Amino acid sequence: MTPEDDQLLADFFIELTVEKRASPHTVKSYQRDLQQLLTFCQDKAVKQWSELQQGDIRGHIANRHRQGIASKSLQRELSAIRSFYNFLLKKGIVMNNPAKPVRAPKQARKLPKTLDVDQINGLLDAGTSSALEVRDLAMFELFYSSGLRLSELTALNVMDLDLPAQSLIVLLGKGGKSRLLPIGSKALAALEHWLTLRDNMKGVNEVAVFISARGTRLGQRSVEMRLTQWCKKKGIAEHVHPHMLRHSFASHLLESSQDLRAVQDLLGHSNIGTTQIYTHLNFQHLAEVYD
Numbered sequence: 001m002t003p004e005d006d007q008l009l010a011d012f013f014i015e016l017t018v019e020k021r022a023s024p025h026t027v028k029s030y031q032r033d034l035q036q037l038l039t040f041c042q043d044k045a046v047k048q049w050s051e052l053q054q055g056d057i058r059g060h061i062a063n064r065h066r067q068g069i070a071s072k073s074l075q076r077e078l079s080a081i082r083s084f085y086n087f088l089l090k091k092g093i094v095m096n097n098p099a100k101p102v103r104a105p106k107q108a109r110k111l112p113k114t115l116d117v118d119q120i121n122g123l124l125d126a127g128t129s130s131a132l133e134v135r136d137l138a139m140f141e142l143f144y145s146s147g148l149r150l151s152e153l154t155a156l157n158v159m160d161l162d163l164p165a166q167s168l169i170v171l172l173g174k175g176g177k178s179r180l181l182p183i184g185s186k187a188l189a190a191l192e193h194w195l196t197l198r199d200n201m202k203g204v205n206e207v208a209v210f211i212s213a214r215g216t217r218l219g220q221r222s223v224e225m226r227l228t229q230w231c232k233k234k235g236i237a238e239h240v241h242p243h244m245l246r247h248s249f250a251s252h253l254l255e256s257s258q259d260l261r262a263v264q265d266l267l268g269h270s271n272i273g274t275t276q277i278y279t280h281l282n283f284q285h286l287a288e289v290y291d
Helices: 003-018 024-043 054-066 071-091 117-123 131-146 150-154 185-198 220-233 242-257 260-267 277-290
Strands: 167-170 179-182
Touching (some): 003 024, 024 054, 117 242, 131 150, 131 179, 131 220, 150 220, 220 242, 242 260
16 A cells, blocks of 8 residues: 555544544444455555455455454444545545445344243342342342343442332433333342442442442442352353343243333334344244254
């Protein structure tokens, strides 16, 4: 590439940061993605961005796919390339966007892992011997009772709870949407028990529902680690992550209610197609029972 072409890439990232106000995460991802394209150009002796054709982009993406790059990552790489070429179009450097018609290979959709009802009952068997275990039980009950995401649980504040109404509100969940969620009776009892102990542990002005031994808001990684320890204590060999409890909530609720739209609302999915994957789980379960 010529120095002028290198400068165009630098100018694109300036526009992305200053004018488009892209997040640092997006900018960093696009930098990695376009570095891959730059490496491809160097290997093919492409000297200018204007020389790249649709077939070159398609070949680059196919090569990345052969390297084992996931479809979702390839979609993001294409998004970065399209954005860059739209920038070049605006500058009059190219006459068309060669990445526009190119599509990433479709990703095989994996069914989410869930626990069955007996496994859930074994996991949430209410045997606690310390304040932190009382907290942990309340967290895990709430994951399963309300279908919370890990980020939503750790962001939960005391004022988000309405215990008399057995409900909580998730403020600005994924996609910036808020939603009102029910709290099941077992989760409510576990939560009320934890809140009586929390007041003696919380730091000054700490509003988080779930706090550490230091009295500060519990982080996502800490929740994951506590769940792993909890499972070991309960003798559960399978690796259980917080999202598995959310998946189990969705699958069991759909199995009992058959109300896909209600499950969509409770999960906070903007697209019902995302929720429909749980119908495949139920068909899979029925097939296993039949076999």
